[in-house]
Amino acid sequence: MADKMTHMERGLAALSGEAVDRLTTYPIACGVCRKLLPGNVTYQQWANDPKLFGQAFVAGQKYFDFDFAIGLMDLSVMAGDLGAHVRMDEENTPFVDEHIVHDVEDYEKLEAPDIRKGRSNVLLEGTKYFAEKLKGEVITAGFLEGPLLALSQSAGAERMFMDMFTSPSAIHKALETTTAYDVEMVKAFGKTGVNGLCWDYLWDNYSCLGDAEYKEFEMTYADKLNALVGQEGMAMCIHNCADLPHLDTQISHYKPAIYSMAYYPLIPGSPKPSEVIEKGYADNCLVAGVIDPQLFIRGTEEKITKVTQDLCQEVKTALCKKGLKSKYCISSGCEVPPDCNTKMENIKAVVEATKIYGAF
Numbered sequence: 001m002a003d004k005m006t007h008m009e010r011g012l013a014a015l016s017g018e019a020v021d022r023l024t025t026y027p028i029a030c031g032v033c034r035k036l037l038p039g040n041v042t043y044q045q046w047a048n049d050p051k052l053f054g055q056a057f058v059a060g061q062k063y064f065d066f067d068f069a070i071g072l073m074d075l076s077v078m079a080g081d082l083g084a085h086v087r088m089d090e091e092n093t094p095f096v097d098e099h100i101v102h103d104v105e106d107y108e109k110l111e112a113p114d115i116r117k118g119r120s121n122v123l124l125e126g127t128k129y130f131a132e133k134l135k136g137e138v139i140t141a142g143f144l145e146g147p148l149l150a151l152s153q154s155a156g157a158e159r160m161f162m163d164m165f166t167s168p169s170a171i172h173k174a175l176e177t178t179t180a181y182d183v184e185m186v187k188a189f190g191k192t193g194v195n196g197l198c199w200d201y202l203w204d205n206y207s208c209l210g211d212a213e214y215k216e217f218e219m220t221y222a223d224k225l226n227a228l229v230g231q232e233g234m235a236m237c238i239h240n241c242a243d244l245p246h247l248d249t250q251i252s253h254y255k256p257a258i259y260s261m262a263y264y265p266l267i268p269g270s271p272k273p274s275e276v277i278e279k280g281y282a283d284n285c286l287v288a289g290v291i292d293p294q295l296f297i298r299g300t301e302e303k304i305t306k307v308t309q310d311l312c313q314e315v316k317t318a319l320c321k322k323g324l325k326s327k328y329c330i331s332s333g334c335e336v337p338p339d340c341n342t343k344m345e346n347i348k349a350v351v352e353a354t355k356i357y358g359a360f
């Protein structure tokens with residue numbers, strides 16, 4: 001079926017709750033798009049070269065025909081620049097293999113790095129590259145870790161969660177540092193030309209923290225950061241692929257333009273897309289999700305097409321019941337694995353199936 005609206009028209013209509021020709025779609029295909037570049041670009045090259053980083057998003061847009069472009073690199077960018085050791089294999093997502101907190105005193109020693117160096121700079125320059133190239137074609141956004149996630153990546157999550165209860169003031173000192181780093185990054189993203197900025201507030205999740213703890217250890221910092229995103233001229237978006245996210249905080253309180261989430265059918269209480277819509281969370285927010293990222297590696301094209309079809313049907317029915325026209329984006333629950341074995345045809349299948357089954 002041929003689209004009747006441009007990506008930009010559809011994206012803007014979806015964000016403002018107006019009628020669309022079909023649901024928007026954006027499988028979160030980021031690092032995997034390096035495979036579309038000439039010369040067998042490795043993950044390691046992609047994650048360290050702003051031009052390659054940006055070019056992959058441009059190539060991805062051209063090949064897959066998405067409705068959005070969101071510039072996620074990986075979750076070790078900030079931790080690496082804060083001093084943690086990042087293991088960087090040729091073809092694996094980089095990860096922290098040596099944390100920087102070994103003692104409670106170490107939290108206070110953290111220093112916000114110079115964002116014009118390291119991978120923070122690669123991320124900013126690479127984001128600027130694709131924001132310029134895709135300007136006017138799709139809605140673009142940068143991607144940044146929230147202060148608590150940046151700290152857990154640097155200190156180690158297990159250690160941080162324990163120290164929260166025994167040494168809260170040390171944690172707050174460190175959070176002031178990661179927040180100061182985020183402030184500089186938000187201001188710099190504001191100058192790249194992206195339309196939005198997407199936070200990862202992973203720990204706002206009932207499996208890890210209750211409302212009171214989350215409020216104390218991230219919400220107070222995040223409120224200011226979210227406001228700054230708006231002041232810097234960007235739409236505020238959130239990605240949270242946790243099993244039991246605090247939707248009252250993440251959507252009702254933070255009020256993001258886009259909220260990207262996952263769904264875990266085997267975990268009791270994990271919110272289903274139709275439930276999220278029925279409970280009113282999509283009334284003023286474009287909710288995105290929830291295709292299982294593993295399907296892009298393990299699923300067949302037929303299987304992922306059927307999953308997309310069923311998801312389109314589920315959300316269209318729920319939207320209709322609520323009198324909503326466009327507030328759902330067919331997406332993956334988390335990043336499409338940037339793995340060498342990820343099937344590019346499966347990413348394409350999600351987009352093509354949304355064009356057919358997401359039509360109104």
Ligand SMILES: [Zn+2]
Nearest residue numbers: 241333334335
């Ligand atoms: Zn995720």
